[in-house]
Amino acid sequence: MNEQREKLLEIKDLKKHFSMGRKTVLKAVDGITFDIYKGETFGLVGESGCGKSTAGRTIMRIYEATEGEVDYQGENVHGKKSGKELKAFARSMQMIFQDPYASLNPRMTVKDIIAEGIDTHGLAKSKKQRLKQVNTLLETVGLNQEHGNRYPHEFSGGQRQRIGIARALAVNPDFIVADEAISALDVSIQAQVVNLLKKLQEERGLTYLFIAHDLSMVKHISDRVGVMYLGNMAEVATSRDLYHEPLHPYTQALLSAIPVSDPRKERSRERIIIEGDVPSPINPPSGCRFRTRCPLAMDVCAKVEPEWQEYSNDHWVACHLYNDKYNEEHKARQAVRS
Amino acid sequence: MKKVLEVDNLSVSFDTFGGEVKAVRDVSFELSKQETLAIVGESGSGKSVTAQSLMRLIEMPPGKFVDGSIKFDGEDLVLKSDKQMEDIRGKEISMIFQDPMTSLNPTMTVGRQISESLIKHQGMTKKEAHNRGIELLKLVGIPNPEARINQYPHQYSGGMRQRGMIAIALACNPKMLIADEPTTALDVTIQAQILDLMRNLKEQTGAAIILITHDLGVVANAADRVAVMYGGKIVETGSADEIFYNARHPYTWGLLGSMPKLEDDNVDLHAIPGSPPDLLDPPKGCPFAARCPYAMKVCEDHMPEYTELSSTQKTACWLLDERAPKVEPPESAIAGGSIVNE
Known part of the structure; x- marks a missing residue:
């Protein structure tokens, strides 16, 4: 990775709470902080209900943030904006959705679906130019011009996801949020779409926020990865570091839980199996949220919320094990064991 | 090893308005006691239709057996009447489905859903079935089974529902268990728990397992043998x-x-x-x-x-x-x- 990296997005203590009736509040995202650099792919992983999709949507201002800030090229996304500013901002950020069956309007032709953004933002001066742009986009994502006149139901899942990508590209965005964009596809088709996303990134200098629950695919596509648990960020690191030196016990458990497609390794691998289920985000555990399932939990974990600290260069973690103020208990235990 | 299942040249088709869809074509495989066979393939490869044919869960028409036989314990399931199948389903062969939310009955307690087959197939009384239900929930690792048995599926978490479904499937000690994408809807940490559970149960009960999945990681973890399906055919097995x-x-x-x-x-x-x-x-x-x-x-x-x-x-x-x-x-x-x- 190059040295002078330009920050495209700075997410600072972002919170998104949903009100669930009179006194209950669901804290879907509860204070996450990280940066996304220009031209990189930032992967966001976590189990269902951890708030990764909400985070993606709040970063794009599909949801209004409850607290905190998202700075996009130095400008606050959630700041006051005129309609015109908002529109210009919306053009530069696009999204690719999970379900290619539900996210394309079945009553529109593919051509019109792709051109919708072009029309809204007035990016084509004439009908001829509009058609030309659509045709170029179709070819970019590996479909042909004739496909433009068909309807979404005439396509397979992988082709539909290509249409979704063409639609996102139509307005020349700088930043694309892909929310479980490949989860609904078969493995061989997943690989096609991932390779396409990578190619487009190289050609256009795009920045991706790639949200998924499949850690092996996220690791494959991302430069850096953030691991979320119950609305909090547990760890952020380059995908290499995250795989080779995971710090947070949750990341370690998550990595060890993924079955690898290698029977000999599967037989010999020691697995950290974490007990129980994810607690409810309506009433999360005190202190560290992972402590109820953490195999290394200490007394302090129930009392104090772990700090978000940069443990080593570009490797962030929120865990008391890495805080010298609190980890005496852990060190003592390790000493006893050895 | 004793063969539990022998499938020979099985072909299953569906009559549709567009014509005959040949979903499974000339598929043959066998399964021994305490063995796990994984059937892998992409959507539309015929793996789920194969599994459902073994349980005779395919609606006929539009579906039809075109050819072949399914010998289970020496008897051909293709020739069985619906009535005879009812005695086999849930007793000799059980199935675990992908989505426990839609395959459990939301209006019945989990306990009643377990008891159902025990009362029908093993002639237990309600009381006996209830006690056996608690044992089964304990076996699949549900904490506090005495209370949980009286709860409804919506009161369970995703991983627990899948455990509940496994408990239902195991109720009558089946000889063969068909698991159709049993962990696809679950998170990885829960998936690891369920795969462990299935491996332990296989050793304890000696049941043969057919595991339908598209995830090669799951296959590497759980399968003894693998059949790769493509376009309705088994293209490779080993x-x-x-x-x-x-x-x-x-x-x-x-x-x-x-x-x-x-x-x-x-x-x-x-x-x-x-x-x-x-x-x-x-x-x-x-x-x-x-x-x-x-x-x-x-x-x-x-x-x-x-x-x-x-x-x-x-x-x-x-x-x-x-x-x-x-x-x-x-x-x-x-x-x-x-x-x-x-």
Whole structure:
């Protein structure tokens, strides 16, 4: 990775709470902080209900943030904006959705679906130019011009996801949020779409926020990865570091839980199996949220919320094990064991 | 080892307005006691139809058995009446489905859903069935089973519902368990718990398991033998090691190459171009020919016979014919990189 990296997005203590009736509040995202650099792919992983999709949507201002800030090229996304500013901002950020069956309007032709953004933002001066742009986009994502006149139901899942990508590209965005964009596809088709996303990134200098629950695919596509648990960020690191030196016990458990497609390794691998289920985000555990399932939990974990600290260069973690103020208990235990 | 199941030349079709969809074509495999056979394939490859045929869960019409037999414990299930099947389903053969939320009855307590088959098949009283239900919930690792047995599925979490469904499936000690994508809807940490549970239960109960999945990681974790399906046919079958380290079918290579490997950094994925064939009008020859990088003229016109590579591995591919050019599998298609180094 190059040295002078330009920050495209700075997410600072972002919170998104949903009100669930009179006194209950669901804290879907509860204070996450990280940066996304220009031209990189930032992967966001976590189990269902951890708030990764909400985070993606709040970063794009599909949801209004409850607290905190998202700075996009130095400008606050959630700041006051005129309609015109908002529109210009919306053009530069696009999204690719999970379900290619539900996210394309079945009553529109593919051509019109792709051109919708072009029309809204007035990016084509004439009908001829509009058609030309659509045709170029179709070819970019590996479909042909004739496909433009068909309807979404005439396509397979992988082709539909290509249409979704063409639609996102139509307005020349700088930043694309892909929310479980490949989860609904078969493995061989997943690989096609991932390779396409990578190619487009190289050609256009795009920045991706790639949200998924499949850690092996996220690791494959991302430069850096953030691991979320119950609305909090547990760890952020380059995908290499995250795989080779995971710090947070949750990341370690998550990595060890993924079955690898290698029977000999599967037989010999020691697995950290974490007990129980994810607690409810309506009433999360005190202190560290992972402590109820953490195999290394200490007394302090129930009392104090772990700090978000940069443990080593570009490797962030929120865990008391890495805080010298609190980890005496852990060190003592390790000493006893050895 | 005693054979629990022998499927011979099974073909299942569906009559639709568009014509006859040949979902399963000439499929043969067998299963021994305490063995796990994984059937892998993409959507539309026929793996779920195969599984449902074994349970006779296919609605007929529109579905129909075109040919073949399903010998379970020596008796052909294809010839059984619906009434006779009712005595086998849930008792001799059970099934675990992908989505526990939609396959459990939301209006019945989990306890009643377990008791149902115990009362029907084993003639237990309500009280006995209730007590057995508590034992079963304990067996599948549900905490506090005495209270949980009286709860409804919506009061369970996703992982617990799947455990509940496994408890229902195991209630009558079936000889064979069919698990159709049992962990696909679950998070990885819960998936690891369920896979562990299934392995332990297999050892305890001696049941044979058919595992339907598209996740090769799950296969590597749980399967003894693997059958790879494509376009309604089994294109390759073998022991787990043979499939992962010595596959001979280009489709199996493609599948293995499409999976990202955790330990490799940034190698391009080997995508298989194109999409699966339309089974309304399946190709005359090899179903994979249109997407196969090694396809020859003969592949389009003639379905290859199985070549027996070992006592367990069989592969249907023209590349194995002695007249075909020798092709080595790409490195991406061998699990753990090249095994030559080992």
